[in-house]
Amino acid sequence: MELIREYLIQNWSVILILLAFAVMLKVTVFLDQKIIKKMYILVIVLFAFSMTVFFEYYLEEQNALENVRIVLMMIRYSTTPFIIAMVLFTLIKKANVYYFVPAIVCAIINFISIPTGIVCSIGENGQLIRGPLGYLPYIAVGGYCVALIWLLYIHSNKLITELIPMIFLSVAFISGVTLPLIIGVDYFKIFCSTIVIAVFVYYVFLILQITNKDTLTGLMNRQAYYTAIDVNRKDITALVSIDMNGLKAINDTEGHAAGDEALSTIALCFLKATKSKQSVYRVGGDEFIIICLRSTEDEVKQLVERINKNVSETRYNCAVGYSYIGDSGREIDEVLKESDAMMYENKAEYYANKNKE
Numbered sequence: 001m002e003l004i005r006e007y008l009i010q011n012w013s014v015i016l017i018l019l020a021f022a023v024m025l026k027v028t029v030f031l032d033q034k035i036i037k038k039m040y041i042l043v044i045v046l047f048a049f050s051m052t053v054f055f056e057y058y059l060e061e062q063n064a065l066e067n068v069r070i071v072l073m074m075i076r077y078s079t080t081p082f083i084i085a086m087v088l089f090t091l092i093k094k095a096n097v098y099y100f101v102p103a104i105v106c107a108i109i110n111f112i113s114i115p116t117g118i119v120c121s122i123g124e125n126g127q128l129i130r131g132p133l134g135y136l137p138y139i140a141v142g143g144y145c146v147a148l149i150w151l152l153y154i155h156s157n158k159l160i161t162e163l164i165p166m167i168f169l170s171v172a173f174i175s176g177v178t179l180p181l182i183i184g185v186d187y188f189k190i191f192c193s194t195i196v197i198a199v200f201v202y203y204v205f206l207i208l209q210i211t212n213k214d215t216l217t218g219l220m221n222r223q224a225y226y227t228a229i230d231v232n233r234k235d236i237t238a239l240v241s242i243d244m245n246g247l248k249a250i251n252d253t254e255g256h257a258a259g260d261e262a263l264s265t266i267a268l269c270f271l272k273a274t275k276s277k278q279s280v281y282r283v284g285g286d287e288f289i290i291i292c293l294r295s296t297e298d299e300v301k302q303l304v305e306r307i308n309k310n311v312s313e314t315r316y317n318c319a320v321g322y323s324y325i326g327d328s329g330r331e332i333d334e335v336l337k338e339s340d341a342m343m344y345e346n347k348a349e350y351y352a353n354k355n356k357e
Helices: 002-027 033-062 066-091 097-116 136-154 160-183 185-212 222-231 247-254 256-273 297-312 332-356
Strands: 120-122 128-130 236-245 278-282 287-293 317-324
Touching (some): 066 120, 097 136, 256 278, 256 287, 256 297, 287 297, 297 317
Antiparallel strands (some): 236 287
């Protein structure tokens, strides 16, 4: 009982946050059920992780059961990259199970280390002895942190309201690599609470963002577009209009699920094409607009080229047009009409060429 009491004292904040996390997942009805299930798994893993860390350091303080302690240490080393992989797998649309491969490889090496000591071992006096791969756990976590920052960024709408929570989440994970080297292994006693708080805060951010996002594609929605036009009017230098070609044919011949897949795929093409001053909005069924802030006309042309290149690598096709404002001071409605006109010309050319085939 004393051991349980000590665990509760040290981890009560973690337990409360995880309970709140579970309750919020239960009452959240507008998130994709697959995402909610993944987050439930993440909650369970984080709870198990907190227990592992607690018992490992309890055994260290007692200088007891060294064989059990080294097993718990390897579980901790293996779980940390797995947690980051799980965050990536949960938060990123069209996530790939291959995200877990480095974590699995790292776990295999860690457990091989239990009898061999290639990562680390425990000396006679209970001190940690690093092996030839002693910094592998830190390298694995560092690599996953870089991947986390990069993948969340390229799958985002490049808005400051999205970038700040990403930075917050990334800093929390990066602290797991840097702070142990600065303040020592005692940091791992608070590492679990750090990660739990960071993931929970990011989840709250997702809930707050849900009214501005299109649930199918992850892009900002029509209402967010109108807000962005009002807020950023002075900084808007160009609009890009995009319309998918052939969506009705896909829906009619392959079903609406295939149509949804097509929209999600091209939306990802748009996100990958945009830079930090360019944001994508889904304003209709297969209609999209990109707002360019403080962009030169060359940057807008390069954006259109990247969009066409990305989409050409799929089985789908889009019509694209743009209108550059510059310093002309034209009204947004006029600019949008010009952008749409170029897009419709591109669409007409596509169907004219298709009919000739």
